[in-house]
Amino acid sequence: MIPIKKQYRRLRSLLFALSSVIMFFIFWELIALYSPSPYVPDPYSVLKAFITMLTVGDIDGYTLTWHALVSLERVLLGFIVGAATGVPIGMLLGIKPTLKGAVTPIIEPLRFIPPIAWIPLSIVLLIGLWRYIFLIWIGVFFPVLLDTIAGVKRTSITLIQMAKTFGADNKKIIARVIFPSSLPEIMNGLRVGLGVGWMCIVAAEMIGGEPVGLGRLILKYANLLQIDVVIVGMITIGLIGLTLNYFILLLEKRLFKWRVEIRA
Template sequence: MNVVSMRKLYSRLQSLLFASASVIVFFILWELAASYLQSPYFPDPYSVLKAFITIITVGDIDGYTLAWHTLMSLERVLLGFAVGSATGVPIGLLLGIKPTLKNAVTPIIEPIRFIPPIAWIPLSIVLLIGMYRYVFLIWVGVFFPVLLDTIAGVKRTSITLIQMARTFGADNKNIITKIIFPSSLPEIMNGLRVGLGVGWMCIVAAEMIGGEPVGLGRLILKYANLLQIDTVIVGMITIGLVGLAMNYFILFLEKRMFRWRVEIRA
């Protein structure tokens, strides 16, 4: 093992140690705070763990297990995320390549993107049903981060590369697919990560208001109404863990695709 490999291994072990220590300190502080407050509305970690086991093995008050709640929310998020990405990337490429078109639609896009996705919930309840409602809300949350980062990626594409490609006879299709799109991918991946986080916020809020009995947002609302905060925290932790796993998956893809960025970050 050479010196560079040893340094990388040491850096990873150091990061793992610090991360583990921070988690342990967090749980210790949580336990101390719960012991000091002695409040039924601030459960200790052990109570949350027991609620975790109960909701996994037995289910909630309607018989739905944590796995079922998670799968339903995950399905809704993935569908909305897929639609938001599939529309945000090509439209972002188009607007980035065509500044005139971008200037024409900016007066429409800019005001709409400042509207919080949650504000669209009443309209979605009135106009849409079932899965379409959730997909629409997540699409709103995902579309604009992906769109804006894609446009930014196109703007950062080297003009010199484009001019060289034209000199060698490349047509517009090849320039877009071989130069502009690959050059924009780092920003697109960043937009996907941001959109994913917004998508999870949207689905939780939508499930709390929607009529379906299944979903992590609905699970949180059920037990909030019953003042069983330990199970509420179970839902919150599950959302955090699933979102973290999806974020790490995107980071993994990003590292595999852009190894030079990994070296810079390191």
């Protein structure tokens, strides 16, 4: 049984959230109404476009669901490659500070180059799906790498010494102490990495070629000056990003029951 006071507080925060959503739509409606440009769609026309995209599909016949699935596939592939490289390299660099010192001058400037800038090179260097994977990887790799390094560094020296006094070799120390101890940071890096990777989808799909993908949908309709569909694409990207983040948070909660901070 939830106490009345708590129930009241819940209801109040729900009302606040609802009213801010309503305010948002009113604001949007006003911008659409008073904008000098004829291309700013109001919420209602976006809703209509949303339904059309879901049921009928775009000019090439692809539905919104299909666009989303194709984009998700690309992002998840890029994410898997990003995790499979970021975590081990991060562990290695965290454990070997001299190596980290050696590669920092390469890694640090690289991570400030936005995925969009990599498009020409990826077209020259790679083919097909690998171009997408590479551009998503750019977004995923660095957060995963940096958080993994941070996690390794945070590992308590006492725990490592304790394992040594029990006769653990380096391999066992890494597998049984450093890795599990860094796992919360690694998961955080994966969550941020997946989010950033997902945000790279538009850039990745600027490569052109195939007509499917949420980024492609946005670009296609931007060229047609049909901004209502562009916004449908934007909202879909936002909602899917939110959902992905939520699922990883849920996984973190289950994995890290042992953490005091997450208990509440």
